[in-house]
Amino acid sequence: MCSEALATRANIAARIGGEYSLCPFCSSCIESSLHVFQGCGVAKWVWEELGLMGGMGNDEGDIRAWVEQVWTELSPMECSTFMVGCWAIWEHRNKVIFDEARIDPDGVVRRVWDVIDEGGANEVHTPVRRRRRGRGEGGDSDSGEGWTVAEDGYVKINVDAGVKEGEGVGTGVACRDGRGEVMWGLSVI
Template identity: 55%
Template sequence: MAVGRSKKVLTNILRDKLSKRLEGWRGKILSRGGKKVLLKGERIRNIRLSANTVHDEWYWSAEKDGVFTVRKAYRLMAGGCEFLEVGGASIWEREKWLWSRLWKIAVWPRVKLFFCQLCSEALATRENTATRVRGESSFCSFCNSSFESSLHLFWDWGVVHRVCERLGLEGDEDAYGGGVRDWVKARWREFGRRECGWFMVGCWALWEHRNKVIFEGREVDPNCVVKRVRDVMEEIDGGD
């Protein structure tokens, strides 16, 4: 007579064997992972710590001593990506006279800030606005035939020549190399300090008049610009 085992008993035996086998595999995997953790832990414990207590500090990378200065920050913003050494001297050093003279001109601070934006190509001309606002036209609001860049607005716009003629600020048309900053430097070399003040206020008044024409529906009037420049300069001279 054969002695058999019930299905339940056989199932329990197989389950126990499989459980032991799985536990063995799991133990091997865990042991491998544990060894890695232990090795990392040993390496961390073997790192030598400094006996000196050093505190974290802020460091301004644009200065050798790590101290932040507004002067350096201004130079970086004014020069932008052009703050590089070219031919042994940085572009900032080569154009330092331009910015130094700008701040020494006796005009309103708002005019100086405007002129900094002009020289840095940072004015909200239609050409600059079109690069930031989708669907915005970059053509000039007045001639509608050229891109409204800073140079176009302050050099090619017909009103400019009439204003400069009335104010006696006409210069050599071929004295600049094609950029706004080159154009300004050419005027800086031609004019004395007083004429530079009139030139700066003239550009500022043109920009003010341009905005009034576009946003307030004013008529283009060179005489209005000339009067505005003369009134401002008279007020500045009276304040001195």
């Protein structure tokens, strides 16, 4: 996210050319990382509902500066909530685009609390969507390919990384249980 490596519509247009596309949530601004996580009405709603509105401004500046600012203003527990909030916003954004899900900011907030509380405060559990692999036939979630939850009694550890020329490498790790719930995560920039 902070290395501008996410596949936002603005990043895709900058990498391969073409038109900048609007945010799938609000359809009123170009979809940049900063907009998705900070400036969009969906993000603002999520941060307000999570009690993290301090430091949440508009679409000005860059994503790294915003995250660094927020990081210095939040307590360690609030930082954890912020990280899970970013993840849940991105997860929901992908469901809206790829699964044609309806826009549901309250669902994003519930997802954050479910991950943080491991279901303790909320009874609603959202199953993890299997990632689509490749293009065309055989890449959808019904084909048996792609990400699945771990077998009962096991955990699954997923690692991902991104490289941006001149800025370096970022990597992330997520550990999920047999229900697909995140047990812990780590990101390094």
